Amino acid sequence: MFNVEETIAGPQAAPIPQQRGGSLLEAAVRYVQERHWDVFPGTWLEAVDGMPRCSCGRAACRMPGAHPVRQDWATQATGSATVVRRLWAGQPKASILLPTGRTFDAIDVPETAGFLALARMERMELTLGPVTLTPDRRMWFFVLPGASAKVPDLVRNRGWSLDSLDLSALGEGSYVAAPPTRYAARGAVQWVRRPTDANRWLPDAEELISPLAYACGRDR
Numbered sequence: 001m002f003n004v005e006e007t008i009a010g011p012q013a014a015p016i017p018q019q020r021g022g023s024l025l026e027a028a029v030r031y032v033q034e035r036h037w038d039v040f041p042g043t044w045l046e047a048v049d050g051m052p053r054c055s056c057g058r059a060a061c062r063m064p065g066a067h068p069v070r071q072d073w074a075t076q077a078t079g080s081a082t083v084v085r086r087l088w089a090g091q092p093k094a095s096i097l098l099p100t101g102r103t104f105d106a107i108d109v110p111e112t113a114g115f116l117a118l119a120r121m122e123r124m125e126l127t128l129g130p131v132t133l134t135p136d137r138r139m140w141f142f143v144l145p146g147a148s149a150k151v152p153d154l155v156r157n158r159g160w161s162l163d164s165l166d167l168s169a170l171g172e173g174s175y176v177a178a179p180p181t182r183y184a185a186r187g188a189v190q191w192v193r194r195p196t197d198a199n200r201w202l203p204d205a206e207e208l209i210s211p212l213a214y215a216c217g218r219d220r
Contacts, residue, residue: 144204
């Protein structure tokens with residue numbers, strides 16, 4: 001059974017939350033073997049003068065410990081458990097990043113709107129895929145590939161202006177960080193709805209866009 005940081009927990013108090021190499025490697029292998037998701041290693045956290053800094057070395061890094069190491073990261077993403085073990089053996093603290101636009105896209109909304117929409121979706125008994133919550137208070141709803149191309153028109157067709165909503169879709173050329181990846185000292189990416197056999201088949205963006213856009217509109 002999939003069991004990687006599967007419940008929401010509070011942020012860690014330590015300056016650099018502990019990121020066990022074994023758990024990162026094991027999680028990456030599970031994503032490949034159990035979900036058939038491609039993965040690739042990202043940056044990680046290091047202590048500099050007692051403060052958490054991204055391994056990229058940039059003091060003003062916008063996503064410390066959770067962004068690609070290489071510009072050609074898309075070619076590094078792999079669905080091979082053997083390659084995953086080799087990559088994380090080289091850097092056990094590397095974050096786990098998942099490319100979007102392959103086996104899934106992700107709809108990105110603020111945490112408040114995401115939980116509001118999620119409650120409404122559950123009352124509507126909609127089919128849902130995995131959902132993550134990030135330390136910077138964003139939620140990612142996993143949907144079928146192609147969402148990034150369709151979402152702008154889907155939003156406009158429902159009477160919303162995409163520019164007025166804090167909603168976007170991540171597709172080809174983008175990526176999301178997967179549990180148990182951590183951002184700086186703010187905590188870990190966590191599952192709101194963890195991957196299970198029941199949500200192996202992902203919904204289309206069109207099925208979720210109305211409650212998500214409505215919730216984002218209320219959250220403005």
